[in-house]
Amino acid sequence: MLVVASLVCGFIFGLGLLISGMMQPAKVLAFLDILGIRNGTWDPSLAVVMAAALAVAGLGTILARQRPQPVLAPTFDVPTKTAIDTPLIAGSALFGIGWGLVGLCPGPALENLATLSPPLIVFCVAMAAGMIAHDQWYAKRPAAPPSGALAGADG
């Protein structure tokens, strides 16, 4: 049941990315290209996608806080960190540089595997390598925290 629910959630998420046009790196880059506002090529669609997603997901937060536990699981597993620290800022900056170079973030990248595009597959392999490289490095640090903290990131 848990697996079926998760599959349906992934499917709805994928439909959202597809319908909004966010599967297309060109459309994402047209948003990030703010200087395009000068000649009318700037595309604010991504801001509308985020606003609509936040409105519905925010409602989810309010509904979840009224429940003692999720419908299909024993506990809510939500991030607990609150500090704005160096890893958060450095990691987000590196992520933003990569996102700006191609216009792909993890969701649309994985979803685009359905198109079997060779450069896209290479991108996904490099992305997986980046994730593994980070997690290996993180686990080998001298003051490595318990392994549970690895998966317990913000998202």
Next chain:
Amino acid sequence: MANFTPLSAAIGGALIGLASLLLMLLLGRVAGISGIAAGILGIGSLDRGWRLAFIAGLILAPVAAMLAGYAVPAPTMPASWFIVITAGFLVGFGARLGGGCTSGHGICGIARFSKRSIAATLVFMGAAVIVVALMRHVVGG
């Protein structure tokens, strides 16, 4: 703003939000794609089932659209393999170091009113805007 598609953006965005809402209410999990994917790649990870199912659903959406006769074009990618590989690595490494990506911080995190996620989103948006400006208007200009 000739390419602006507010209606499909609003519908698609609402669906992305709905998926995040359902995953939280049903499974109690955050719909952060980088975190979900990293949990699949991780050694000794015990809860791969729901993660694999979510990613499978994500990939099945465009497959279903294709089967229904809807054209799903291949993504436009840079010609340079160096850029493709560098960008992919930075996206994967950066999302893990920063604890999330566009979905985990940008949508789920902000929807939970997390200051960390607001900060992360401002930083990656800013970095991406600067990179695109440099690539299109300085290097490519």
